[in-house]
Amino acid sequence: MTDFRLTPQHTDGDLALAHIAGELNLATAPLLRAQALALIEQGHRHLILDLSAVTFCDSTGFSALIGIYRCAKTTDGTLVLAAVPARLERLLDLTGLSALLPAHPTAAHALVAHTPSPDTATA
Amino acid sequence: MPQARHATSPAGKPGRQTLSAVEEAARMNAVRRYDILDTPPDGAFDRVAAMAARLFKVPVASVTIVDEERIWFKAAHGLEGVSEISREPGLCGSAILADETLVIPDTLTDPVAVDNGLVTGPMGVRFYAAAPITTRDGHRLGTVNILDTKPRLITEDDTDTLADLAAIVLDELEMRLAALNALRIEQERRIEQEEARERAERDIAAIQAFASTLQRTLLPPALPVIPGLELACHYATASPQDVGGDFYDVFPLDDTRWAFFLGDVCGKGPEAAAVTSLTRYTLRAAALIDPDPDKVLTSLNTALLLDPAVGTRFCTAVFGTLEPHERDGFTVTVATGGHPPAYHLRGQGTVEAVRPQGGMLIGALAEARFAAHTLHLAPGEGLLLYTDGLTEARTLGGEMIGEEGLTRFLSARTGPVGAADVIGDTVDLIDATPHGAGDDVALLALSVPLARDTDGLTATATATAHTIAHASETLESRP
Numbered sequence: 001m002t003d004f005r006l007t008p009q010h011t012d013g014d015l016a017l018a019h020i021a022g023e024l025n026l027a028t029a030p031l032l033r034a035q036a037l038a039l040i041e042q043g044h045r046h047l048i049l050d051l052s053a054v055t056f057c058d059s060t061g062f063s064a065l066i067g068i069y070r071c072a073k074t075t076d077g078t079l080v081l082a083a084v085p086a087r088l089e090r091l092l093d094l095t096g097l098s099a100l101l102p103a104h105p106t107a108a109h110a111l112v113a114h115t116p117s118p119d120t121a122t123a
Numbered sequence: 124m125p126q127a128r129h130a131t132s133p134a135g136k137p138g139r140q141t142l143s144a145v146e147e148a149a150r151m152n153a154v155r156r157y158d159i160l161d162t163p164p165d166g167a168f169d170r171v172a173a174m175a176a177r178l179f180k181v182p183v184a185s186v187t188i189v190d191e192e193r194i195w196f197k198a199a200h201g202l203e204g205v206s207e208i209s210r211e212p213g214l215c216g217s218a219i220l221a222d223e224t225l226v227i228p229d230t231l232t233d234p235v236a237v238d239n240g241l242v243t244g245p246m247g248v249r250f251y252a253a254a255p256i257t258t259r260d261g262h263r264l265g266t267v268n269i270l271d272t273k274p275r276l277i278t279e280d281d282t283d284t285l286a287d288l289a290a291i292v293l294d295e296l297e298m299r300l301a302a303l304n305a306l307r308i309e310q311e312r313r314i315e316q317e318e319a320r321e322r323a324e325r326d327i328a329a330i331q332a333f334a335s336t337l338q339r340t341l342l343p344p345a346l347p348v349i350p351g352l353e354l355a356c357h358y359a360t361a362s363p364q365d366v367g368g369d370f371y372d373v374f375p376l377d378d379t380r381w382a383f384f385l386g387d388v389c390g391k392g393p394e395a396a397a398v399t400s401l402t403r404y405t406l407r408a409a410a411l412i413d414p415d416p417d418k419v420l421t422s423l424n425t426a427l428l429l430d431p432a433v434g435t436r437f438c439t440a441v442f443g444t445l446e447p448h449e450r451d452g453f454t455v456t457v458a459t460g461g462h463p464p465a466y467h468l469r470g471q472g473t474v475e476a477v478r479p480q481g482g483m484l485i486g487a488l489a490e491a492r493f494a495a496h497t498l499h500l501a502p503g504e505g506l507l508l509y510t511d512g513l514t515e516a517r518t519l520g521g522e523m524i525g526e527e528g529l530t531r532f533l534s535a536r537t538g539p540v541g542a543a544d545v546i547g548d549t550v551d552l553i554d555a556t557p558h559g560a561g562d563d564v565a566l567l568a569l570s571v572p573l574a575r576d577t578d579g580l581t582a583t584a585t586a587t588a589h590t591i592a593h594a595s596e597t598l599e600s601r602p
Contacts, residue, residue: 070487095483095487096483099483
């Protein structure tokens with residue numbers, strides 16, 4: 001019923017990539033929020049969430065993403081999304097949040113775009 | 124050895140002694156406790172009386188309870204039609220004065236019994252023996268007794284047997300009392316449960332009345348009548364218990380200008396409804412201070428972020444102002460905060476989505492930005508605002524109507540636009556889906572009637588409220 005898993009896949013200094021699988025709903029949104037916030041508290045203030053295995057996301061999942069974004073922002077961090085499901089993407093566009101939450105087609109794209117390199121400033 | 128024995132009398136005068144008033148009151152309390160007086164015949168007691176008669180070979184045996192003024196027969200063997208006699212001394216009346224079994228071998232030689240009615244009357248009792256029925260706390264309720272019409276002697280074993288029968292009667296009374304008490308407790312419990320259930324039902328009714336009263340405050344009581352504008356709306360919650368998260372309102376800013384809004388609070392239930400209420404009043408108050416739609420939504424964003432009770436709830440909304448256009452119709456300025464676009468219905472099937480750039484979700488982020496867009500609502504044109512319950516209703520194929528479907532639907536309308544017709548047809552569109560709207564739906568339409576019918580002199584004033592509390596109930600009023 002609460003089919004949800006957050007798996008940290010890549011951590012590099014203040015960057016973390018987490019793979020999310022399952023549904024983002026009333027039951028799982030608090031888990032997403034708590035586990036993502038824990039990553040931020042561990043110092044990974046730049047968070048990439050790979051949503052490629054997210055099967056469903058309702059307004060509570062959406063709300064959790066906003067909470068994570070707000071938390072990342074308080075630590076001067078960022079929240080980046082990868083492989084956003086179509087419906088969530090539409091919701092992000094509609095609510096104007098796509099301007100704040102950069103989205104990439106895949107986790108690899110996101111990593112390339114957001115890994116700090118010697119010639120680019122920290123994201 | 125046959126032996127006659129009299130109860131020893133502390134007063135020294137057999138039969139003369141009585142219980143003190145205090146003792147008698149305590150004894151009567153005990154009698155009442157067993158709740159036995161005037162109860163119908165009972166097999167267990169009848170058997171004891173019959174057994175006594177058979178064991179002692181006497182014509183009459185009875186089980187009596189001594190009441191204040193009478194001796195009542197719980198069971199009587201050989202005494203047809205007698206249920207009670209007066210409480211006079213000599214026989215049972217004396218037997219309950221002592222713990223021992225009272226034996227009167229010949230009543231005619233007993234100074235007290237000789238005057239008893241049973242002795243002097245037609246029964247002519249000559250022999251009497253009675254064992255008191257004594258409770259564990261020492262009260263003598265009555266007797267198990269045997270009577271004969273001729274004098275006789277009984278053995279000590281016989282008196283013990285009679286005492287045993289009296290003890291059996293007491294056991295029977297105790298069991299009966301325990302059963303009665305259990306029954307009483309059960310009954311009380313049932314009454315308490317029933318009362319609790321009634322209380323709960325009253326509470327539920329009160330809460331429901333309270334909820335529906337609150338819900339009414341979340342809806343505009345009626346659309347205002349605006350000269351030169353036709354207004355129509357529709358509101359439906361997904362279930363009758365749900366206080367909705369959708370809201371809308373139309374209200375005056377001053378003598379000539381008006382404001383309108385429609386929106387959707389994220390989530391459902393009372394918490395969403397509380398935010399709905401806060402949102403509506405904030406929008407109204409902010410608009411009266413500065414009606415610039417961009418600033419109104421910014422004020423709402425700040426208010427929602429500042430209110431700790433709002434928590435992580437946010438909303439989407441369209442807010443607009445209306446002022447009479449210098450030529451005809453109205454100038455409409457609309458700002459959107461994360462809400463699906465309003466539709467500008469230009470007539471003759473022309474439909475334009477009103478998408479002010481950069482309108483963000485309200486109440487989620489301090490940095491949210493809003494932008495306004497101004498349009499001219501000309502005669503024959505209309506504006507439709509809706510919540511996503513409309514676009515997310517699923518058609519027969521299982522697909523959501525979506526913005527594309529809604530645009531197609533609105534484009535298929537020809538001729539001048541009328542607000543009431545647009546709302547009526549859109550509600551029909553929802554009703555035609557197999558499950559209706561799965562979510563709350565709010566619709567608001569504004570339209571400017573063509574001036575040709577009124578020779579450009581008289582303003583048309585129409586407001587239609589097409590409000591549906593839930594699917595089964597339709598209220599419609601056309602001023």
